[in-house]
Amino acid sequence: MSAQHDTVYMTTAQAIIRWLSNQFIEIDGQEYRLCGGGFGIFGHGNVTCLGEALNSVREELPLYRGQNEQSMGFAAAGYAKQWLRQRFMFCTASAGPGTANLLTAAGLAHANRLPMLMLCGDTFITRLPDPVLQQMENYNDPTFGVNDAFKPVSRYWDRITHPAQVIQSLPAAIATMLDPGDCGPAFLGLPQDVQGWTYDYPVKFFEKKVHRIRRQSPDADEIADAAAAIAGAKRPMIIAGGGVQYSKAVTELTNFAEKHQIPVVETIAGRANMLATHPLNIGPIGVTGSDSANAIAEQADVIVAVGTRLQDFTTGSWTAFAKDAQFISINAARHDAGKHMSLPVVGDAKKSIRALTQAIDYTASSDWLSLAQEERRKWDAYVAENVSHGNRPNSYAQAIGVVNELCDTRDRVVAAAGGLPAEVTANWRTLDIGTVDVEFGFSCMGYEIAGAWGARIAQSEREPDKDTITFCGDGSYMMLNSDIYSSVLSRKKMIVLVLDNGGFAVINKLQNNTGNESFNNLLADCPTIPEPFGVDFTAHAASMGATSEKVANPAELAEAFKRAKASDKTYVIVMDVDAYDGWTTEGHTWWEVGTPHTSADENVRNAHVEWETTREKQRKGI
Numbered sequence: 129m130s131a132q133h134d135t136v137y138m139t140t141a142q143a144i145i146r147w148l149s150n151q152f153i154e155i156d157g158q159e160y161r162l163c164g165g166g167f168g169i170f171g172h173g174n175v176t177c178l179g180e181a182l183n184s185v186r187e188e189l190p191l192y193r194g195q196n197e198q199s200m201g202f203a204a205a206g207y208a209k210q211w212l213r214q215r216f217m218f219c220t221a222s223a224g225p226g227t228a229n230l231l232t233a234a235g236l237a238h239a240n241r242l243p244m245l246m247l248c249g250d251t252f253i254t255r256l257p258d259p260v261l262q263q264m265e266n267y268n269d270p271t272f273g274v275n276d277a278f279k280p281v282s283r284y285w286d287r288i289t290h291p292a293q294v295i296q297s298l299p300a301a302i303a304t305m306l307d308p309g310d311c312g313p314a315f316l317g318l319p320q321d322v323q324g325w326t327y328d329y330p331v332k333f334f335e336k337k338v339h340r341i342r343r344q345s346p347d348a349d350e351i352a353d354a355a356a357a358i359a360g361a362k363r364p365m366i367i368a369g370g371g372v373q374y375s376k377a378v379t380e381l382t383n384f385a386e387k388h389q390i391p392v393v394e395t396i397a398g399r400a401n402m403l404a405t406h407p408l409n410i411g412p413i414g415v416t417g418s419d420s421a422n423a424i425a426e427q428a429d430v431i432v433a434v435g436t437r438l439q440d441f442t443t444g445s446w447t448a449f450a451k452d453a454q455f456i457s458i459n460a461a462r463h464d465a466g467k468h469m470s471l472p473v474v475g476d477a478k479k480s481i482r483a484l485t486q487a488i489d490y491t492a493s494s495d496w497l498s499l500a501q502e503e504r505r506k507w508d509a510y511v512a513e514n515v516s517h518g519n520r521p522n523s524y525a526q527a528i529g530v531v532n533e534l535c536d537t538r539d540r541v542v543a544a545a546g547g548l549p550a551e552v553t554a555n556w557r558t559l560d561i562g563t564v565d566v567e568f569g570f571s572c573m574g575y576e577i578a579g580a581w582g583a584r585i586a587q588s589e590r591e592p593d594k595d596t597i598t599f600c601g602d603g604s605y606m607m608l609n610s611d612i613y614s615s616v617l618s619r620k621k622m623i624v625l626v627l628d629n630g631g632f633a634v635i636n637k638l639q640n641n642t643g644n645e646s647f648n649n650l651l652a653d654c655p656t657i658p659e660p661f662g663v664d665f666t667a668h669a670a671s672m673g674a675t676s677e678k679v680a681n682p683a684e685l686a687e688a689f690k691r692a693k694a695s696d697k698t699y700v701i702v703m704d705v706d707a708y709d710g711w712t713t714e715g716h717t718w719w720e721v722g723t724p725h726t727s728a729d730e731n732v733r734n735a736h737v738e739w740e741t742t743r744e745k746q747r748k749g750i
Contacts, residue, residue, distance in 0.1 A: 135328035140291040141318070143329050144247065145181040147298050148218070149188040153306075153339045155214050162302070162339055163245070164207060164215050164586065165190035167200035171222020172261065173249020177323035178220055192585070192618060195610035197221045199578035201233020201244060203611065206575070206582030208242040209565050210540065213311055213374050214341060216243040217582070223249035223320065224262025228274050232572065234281040237313040240397075240569035241437075241461075243305035246282075250275050250317040253289050275317040283312030289319065291327035306341055308374065308460035308476065343375075344460060346475030346483055353471050354432075354456045355487035361430035363496050364390045367413060367442070370397030371435020371459060373562050375477035381434060382406070384481050389492045390432070391500040393421035395442045396553050398435065400564040404557035410500045411507050411715075414448060415441040416550035416568075418715045419510070420503035425449050434458045435477050438467050441568060444717025447745040458484075468747060510714055511555050517682045522703060523710025524551040524599075526682040527627055531597060532557055534689050538591060540565060540583055542598040544575035547634030547711070548627070552599060554712045574608030576600040577624060581611040584620040595623055595693065602628040605665065609672075615698045616673035623692045624674070624700045626665050633707040642723050643735030650707055669700035676700040718742040 138146070151162040168191050170179050182191050194200035197219070204217040221227045227248040237244045251263050251273055259265050266272040279285050284304040286297045301314035358364060372381050378401055385392050385408045393413040394401055402409040411418030413425055425431075425448045433455055436442060443449070446468070457470035458480045465472035473480050515529025528551055531541070537559040543552040544567040552566055565583060567575045580598035587596055605626050615622050631650035639649060646653040651660040669676040675697055679685045685703055692699035720743075723736040 369436025
């Protein structure tokens with residue numbers, strides 16, 4: 129500290145970490161450190177300076193040693209989801225390939241609107257030692273490097289070229305990550321020399337700061353327009369998205385629906401906004417949805433979409449609704465609120481729903497609600513049959529049904545890419561609010577285990593006696609499994625269900641459904657594999673320190689799951705499932721995929737014609 133005691137002399141890296149450790153957030157009247165810590169893999173681009181700084185705050189900002197930079201980013205995303213975007217983790221990676229490995233995770237966080245701070249090594253600003261190890265040289269622009277690739281997948285991006293810049297850049301990054309409408313990953317490129325450079329920082333910069341999530345009030349005219357549209361509705365419907373939970377507006381949305389007797393359907397991200405038993409919960413909507421939700425979506429004339437970006441799996445590529453249906457979109461993000469000629473209500477979901485409730489005196493038709501509830505009863509009967517055991521091949525749905533029956537109501541369920549997001553979305557019956565994480569914003573293979581580890585770290589901070597349960601296909605397991613080891617090392621227990629269907633079975637299903645023959649998806653259908661064989665997942669998981677076992681059927685799965693619940697260590701259960709039979713066949717809307725307009729194969733040509741038949745229902749942006 130200087131003689132005047134108003135500045136403190138330290139390195140850029142030390143300043144970043146000291147500032148982070150003094151940021152707090154108020155959540156439900158209680159203060160927490162805003163940054164829960166970080167995930168790190170050190171290399172020459174971050175170990176000497178940033179590593180030195182992190183070592184001094186190992187208690188305040190715990191650093192979890194990663195096995196793979198991509199999985200570190202997934203874990204950070206799982207952590208942020210569990211904390212409803214109110215807290216975040218940082219990821220630090222070395223210059224070059226270490227940082228480049230974070231690109232996919234940044235894309236996932238961006239698509240899912242999740243806060244994640246990336247502190248990544250960069251090449252030397254002085255350029256005196258150029259070209260250095262792992263530097264990607266651009267012949268015509270020496271300032272352009274690997275880290276610039278993060279610009280499209282970051283909400284905030286900066287390269288720190290002078291120590292003083294962090295005084296402006298760090299608050300700007302945090303402001304972005306905490307903004308409900310602009311939330312997403314922030315990237316700071318840290319050149320190796322600049323990390324160690326020193327500066328006299330103002331002491332005031334490091335004073336404790338308590339943040340709060342902004343709640344934007346809606347515009348009165350937009351509320352009036354939305355209220356007028358609802359007042360004229362004959363068949364209204366609510367789509368509840370993930371933003372309902374991020375706004376902590378579950379109670380407000382439920383009260384609104386109950387007061388006005390409007391049926392509610394859920395997106396994939398909003399899958400646990402209502403209990404399965406709530407009489408106004410008509411089910412999940414869209415491509416991976418339910419017959420019940422999609423049946424009323426086709427007839428609804430006014431649709432109130434709350435906290436959803438209305439992606440194609442929600443809208444059936446915009447074929448799930450009547451072409452003349454009027455959308456009202458309540459969203460903190462202006463970009464999402466105006467989609468498809470919606471009447472926009474730009475604002476916080478909690479405040480907007482309250483304002484809308486006060487602005488209308490309306491009750492939906494009892495006949496409309498009765499129709500919706502009858503559709504839900506039929507869907508419940510289908511799901512009950514779908515998850516039952518019987519004398520049928522093992523299926524995803526059966527495994528989901530077993531876990532659903534035996535888990536604690538507050539256990540967290542995680543799924544991601546492949547067939548399991550659809551199967552969990554369609555067949556899972558929500559036992560408590562906010563307990564389901566189906567990552568389908570980026571549909572990213574490998575999130576299942578890594579994201580569950582991050583979720584478990586967050587869960588252990590408030591509900592250590594509950595479990596994080598992740599459903600993982602064999603394809604995703606093979607792509608990224610090393611955080612089984614991470615969870616054992618850090619003593620953050622997970623329950624991992626590995627459902628083995630012999631390859632990428634859901635894409636094989638899509639391949640077959642579009643008239644193509646099976647090719648290069650299932651192991652048995654790969655011409656370059658002379659003698660296919662399955663992986664011994666139980667032995668592999670055991671080699672990473674987990675308790676593991678393989679079961680033959682859902683009945684054995686139930687007993688194994690009880691043992692997993694009783695265990696205090698990460699537990700992996702493996703079960704083979706059929707690649708062709710046992711899929712959930714009901715509840716799907718049309719989904720637009722690119723199919724060949726011509727082919728030498730008659731089956732492909734016919735499938736293209738059949739696939740296009742529903743396009744006439746597609747809304748054209750209006």
